[in-house]
Amino acid sequence: KVQESLSLDKRHKFWETQPVGQFKDIGDSSLTEGPIELPTPLSEVKQEPYNLPDHYEWVTCDINSEQMCEEVYNLLAHNYVEDDENMFRFKYSKEFLRWALQPPGYFKSWHIGVRVKSTKKMVAFITGIPARIRVRDEVVHMAEINFLCVHKKLRTKRLAPVMIKEVTRRVHLENMWQAAYTAGVIFPTPIATCQYWHRSLNPKKLIDVGFSRLGARMTMSRTIKLYKLPESTITPGFRKMEIHDVPAVTRLIRTYLSRFAVAPDFDENDVEHWLLPKEDVIDSFLVESPETHEVTDFCSFYTLPFSILGHPSYSLLKAAYSFYNVSTVTPLLQLMNDALIVAKQKDYDVFNALDVMQNESFLRELKFGPGDGKLHYYLYNYRMRHALKPSELGLVLL
């Protein structure tokens, strides 16, 4: 609480200049929901890139080029998000980056790097991808912004605002005026604040590497027993999603997501891209009724490992992240228990989930524990009258 109120008082030299909900406007009911600024004619959008400090240059990244992908991968693997204690760092795989950055209709010009002119070393990165996001009754063409990263040696030099302005300019050039993004830090102004929950699959390793701690009055063997899962899934008709399931899964997911205040507006192309299984990137399962062959339920998780920093025997933590799940016949609790079972079979160490959508209904019962990380959701150039509850969000960003 103390920390939150301090951060509300803090000046935000950059964010105060941007068309985003401002902290001083919280609770002002005279402000209407929707765009803050109107689009400007495309001819008035700045045509040249923003100026970088001397010695640096912009580069548009071709993520399909093995060399370029490797450069981005290395920048992120060494400089991207860490936990508060600097014990773990996200380690997105190259395959994952290609998937995350090339959905239907993506723009190469939104994959933006910064290099040192003389050495060509990549030192900063930011990306956008196009997405249709429904906010209440309105489907808005937005950019989803992700992978903002500045090399550790170049931090706190105000490079991030230049990266953000440049991606904004390139989004504007495609005639889009809104964006969605998430961050673990707070600035003006979250539309929702969510919490991560973690379900141990390999408790011994998680404890060994300091990801979790042995509970009070617990021994290692009791802990292992506590988190033990059945060898195989329980629900009859539970199987991997296949390409021919795309229409049925699209129908299921569209109906489900319509109940949330903010959610993606997925069509069949989006479902094929985002939800069809891709080894070590995205896993999806569904329940096909053994009698009617109807697809009644769906669950999915993506793969995002952590580097374990400075541990003598382990260097990688394999984490699954809950993505989109829909239950109509199989209880959500049972469906997610099956998701845990397949994640365990596939050797993940931990299964993570946010408290978005209906996730709260299974987290405690399936032995997830609350993490210390918060995740704030933001919209750019779109005002929400009130903050949303996590359960009103139907959106998961990577």
Ligand code: NHW
């Ligand atoms: S969140 C992950 C962000 N990345 C990391 O945490 C990696 C490790 N950290 C870093 O690389 C997922 C640096 O610390 C970064 C900041 C680069 C984060 N979002 O250059 P300065 C995303 O990628 C503000 C937005 O000196 P730095 C989402 C900060 O509040 N703003 O800092 C990205 C301050 O502004 P203020 C952030 O530490 C969404 C200013 O940056 C931020 O060297 C982007 C300080 O800049 C963050 N995560 O570099 C927005 N972190 O006003 C998209 C700090 O408070 C907006 N800041 O003074 C939409 C654009 C498109 C619109 C289209 C219409």
